[in-house]
Amino acid sequence: MGNGELVEYLGTMLRIRYFEEKVFELLSRDLIKGASHVYAGEEAIAVGACAAIREDDYIASTHRGHGHCLAKGGKLPQMMAELCGRETGYCKGRGGSMHIADVKTGNLGATGIVGSNIPVATGAGISVKLRHTDQVVLCFFGDGASNTGVFHESLNMASAWKLPVIYICENNLYGMSGSVKKVSSVQDIAVRGSAYNIPSEIVDGMDILKVKEAVRKAAAGAREGKGPYLIECKTYRFYGHSRSDPRVYRTREEEAEWKEKDPVERFKKKILGEGVMTEDEIKSLEKNISVEVDKATEYALNSPFPSPETLTDDVYVKTVVSRKS
Amino acid sequence: MREIYYRQALNEALGEEMERDERVFLMGEDIAIYGGAYGVTKGLYEKFGEERVRDTAISEAAIAGAAAGAAMTGMRPVAEIMYIDFSTIAADEIINIVAKNRYMFGGKTTVPVVLRTEGGTGRGIAAHHSQSLESWYVHIPGLYVVMPSTPYDAKGLLKSSIRDDNPVMFIEHKMLYGMKGPVPEEDYTVPLGVADVKREGKDVTIIAYSRMALLAVEAANELSGGGIECEVIDLRTLKPLDIDTIMTSVKKTGKAIVVSEACKTGGFAGEVVSQIVELGFDYLDAPVVRVAGADVPIPMSPTLEEVAVPRVVDIVEAVKKTVVSG
16 A cells, blocks of 8 residues: 555545535534435545456445545535535436435435445445446445344345445444434344345444455455445444434533544544654644645535426437337 | 247346346345245346355345445445345435435445336235335436336336436236247347337327236227227326327327326326326327326235226226217
8 A cells, every 4th residue: 555545535535524514504404404424534435445346347325425426436516516416416406415426426325214235235236246347336324224124134135245335334323313223123234135145244343444454355256256245344433413413312421432543533643643644744734634625615605596498308218109110 | 030939028127137237146035045035136146156156134224225225335236125025124325325325425426226026916915015116216216217018128127227327116917928029139128218109009108017018908909899099108207208209199199098007096007197287288189187096005916906996997998988978
């Protein structure tokens, strides 16, 4: 791993962090309508995981999906425009925060129904097998989704058919307010792999290089036809579930404890310690990214809203109806 | 022309499309060695192998969602949901993913999935294996709903559905699999969104689909003996709906009856009535009537099952009443 790569990872993590901070600000100023589930605190997972795969691989994302989109190659202006409901957004403003997708970069999309992306990722795995490529699919989901029926149906299917899908559980300890301690039969989601004969492991989700290494190994196995893998990343969301969340279900002490493990700060320290970057270089990188986010925001807010006449565009692909059969 | 069964016609469509396009593959419960609960996929596993004819676990939600994922990444899956009653388990994936991904993602993807399933009464298999749930799916923007009544249409419409880039709920009828009809040997398709006028008449228009289209023709033949000439329209596809063919006929006859096996309340027949009234009120000489299923879970016992859905006699009576009231 070269120093250039480490700098790039830090840049992507910072991009996500600053993007999410800006999103929170725009939400409170009512410039972004609707829901936005921010990824701050979990950056090491998306960035580490996507750093371990190829451009032509796939990911399937969640309602907390901004980080996945950016890490897979999504661009800040089109993302911010999408969140602001503008025509220039990735989904032309039709999807918003919860449905960001950029199929061109292999992002099969975020979903508003917890768990519903898991079979989609599994199906992409079938497609890879049938097309005889050596692509892999990363399926992101949370601890909450691991209690849905489709999680279990999909893992069973992927294992039975040895599909090249890496299931990445972002266990941030809460499904909205539901604590894993109270609602889940197991505390470590990774143990569920054994029910489906899928190898699994627990990874420190606040450490980008550990995530990257786990996904790299799993992906190498999947490319060789060894089938699916389940990686549980222990993590924490620094903000609440959404902007309206008063966070009454967790203590400020617990939040402070996890902030000590801030994946961005931790990685910065490592980079400094190893002499990859100087403090000044990091500061200048931070400043540049902050400007990038501001520019993306400006682009988004200056972009047009979709025209009302386009309401029903793209519900269907045009079917050519010929009355002669 | 040779005559083959509805199930054979479907089987030929699948086989021929798999030959024509290597992206087409099948997945579902008991579709491989067993050949499908109603025998539609018989022989395809032997011909195309287990990669392209995939037996799944009993996991309807994963089947539908996986079909979406495969379709978005370049394949053209035809997934079988054994009974439409079981589509309830897959409803999230069908309604929220298969139907909506294209629109939600700004038109930048396509989800060319065909979900083959079957519905309807007639086999005494009661409330969990006999429903007509088409109106659920007609209600969801992004889906097409196709319901063929003859072997000819079954083959031609299934081919069109597989070739179309939109997701299609392809709903067969369990009592039609064993029906024979003329089907050409050569390749043909039946376009989506074009109804079939099965019989011309001047007195009243009967609009029906799936098995009810055949009952409507029987009723029309019976009424013809008594001097009432019915025009019978088989919708073939509920979405897109061929409203032009319906309105042309209604403007001619001034009277319309809509026949559907589904429960009357909230059913698709009501939608057809609404459109006729909105577009053709001035042409109507009598109220537009629905002949539809009773609002009841389908009972097992034959004496009850028979009267839970429209019979020929019910259609005949409705026509007579309409003609008199006009």
